[in-house]
Amino acid sequence: MADLNSEIDVDIDVQEILLAASQHDVRKLRTLIRSNKVPDPVNVKDSETGYSPLHAAIAACEPDEQPTNGEPNGIHADDAGDNEQQKTLDEGINTVKFLLQEGAIWNDLDLKNETPGCLARRLGLTELYELMVDAGVRAELLLNRLEGYEQLSDDEEENEGDDNAETAETTTATTAPDASEETSREAGDSTGDPDVTNPRYLESNLTFQNDRLLDEDQNGVMMAWESDIMAKSAKKLLPTPGLRVLNIGHGMGIVDGFFQEQSPAAHHIVEAHPDVVAEMKRKGWHEKPGVQIHQGRWQDVLPKLVEQGETFDAIYYDTFAESYADFREFMSEQVIGLLEPTGQFGFFNGMGADRQISYDVYQKVVEMDVFEAGFDVDWEEIRVPKLEGEWSGVRRPYWVVDNYRLPTCRYMD
Ligand SMILES: C[S@@+](CC[C@H](N)C(=O)[O-])C[C@H]1O[C@@H](n2cnc3c(N)ncnc32)[C@H](O)[C@@H]1O
DSSP, rough: OHHHHHHHHHHHHHHHHHHHHHHHHHHHHHHHHHHSSSSGGGGGTTTTOOOOOOHHHTTTTOOOOOOOOTTTHHHHHHHHHHHHHHHHHHHHHHHHHHHHHOOOOTOOOEEEEEEHHHHHHHHHHHHHHHHHHHHHHHHHHHHHHHHHHHHHHHHHHHTTTTHHHHHHHHHHHBSSSOOGGTTTTOOOOOOSOOOOOOOHHHHOOOOEEEEEETTTTTTTEEEEGHHHHHHHHHHHHOOTTTTTTEEEEOSSHHHHHHHHHHHEEEEEEOOOOOOHHHHHHTTGGSTTTEEEEEESSOOOOHHHHHHTTTTTTEEEOOSSSOOOOHHHIIIIIHHHEEEEEEEEEEEOOTTTTSHHHHHHHHHHHHHHHHHHHTEEEEEEEEOOOOOOGGGTOSSSOOOOEEEEEEEEEEEEE
């Protein structure tokens, strides 16, 4: 009986916090959060909707439906409505900022599988959406840095790094899949899929079909619907014949086919999966003009190419089952030794592409890391066709956003 009472008390405390958030009552929220009557008060959840205080504060800004045929002098009524709406929005913005300062999780999911940012976007609340994107960028940058410390601790400071590692994990619990664990076409998200790591993937048997390449767990390694993206990427990186190109990750050979069309002077391909290499040989890739196949992980192959003094006008990176940290290492450690001063590099930009807000967050994160590595990036938007029919037989749709942002990177002036 005592337990039941305390459960009821907790539920009342939770509802009080959510109500104050939805009323944009920052003063009351501050008191309730500081009183710490429930664990992690700024991240409580409504049991029926799964709303967090951030969801509640944003949902309360939902614009009223505009009357379609108003009164003859409806201008005044609309003005009053607009003012009221703006006031609510301003209060909502204050409340969201306050909650974020207090440690609210930016990508917590409600029972409709929406983060607070997804909700803001669906309701057309652009300012609130942008606030949530910026919160995501801050959190992901921090997480990536902590992952760096975690790696450092594995290598150099066995005991000291453990606290950091734990923080990184708890920050993402019960949240949308963390894009930092997903570069292109990753599985292993929070939906219970088998954990796809690079070593596990490289040991798995692959299935080659006409329009797709699948791993043992039916994860889409590569799919033919990406052909337009590959064609445009190849053309941007190799605009004229006679250039030298390095492609990392052969997959279905789509981008390499487009590189060949540009008659490169040299065409190096790094591929780690033995099944893909066998398929390349079967299709005679080793006999195509300028082609040199390097079997192995880029982490092992690229330092050898640097040692041999190989350089390229264009480099493309599109691997599978690697983390954002791997991509960052490639970009900041390897490119500089291989790319000509006037050269360009690109990559398959699929980070966070299974959710618009994650894609927007990761565009900013990538941009910052590209700058930090000493490059400028130029983005071209490409409309992605509707892909509903594409996913049958594939474990997880890895692409849901409407536009692909194609990156081309050059050394900074
Ligand atoms: C998404 S596919 C590439 C698709 C390719 N862009 C195309 O147009 O078909 C990814 C490829 O990267 C390879 N790969 C994964 N990890 C790798 C690594 N560490 N080094 C080199 N290749 C890797 C995979 O075996 C796979 O063939």
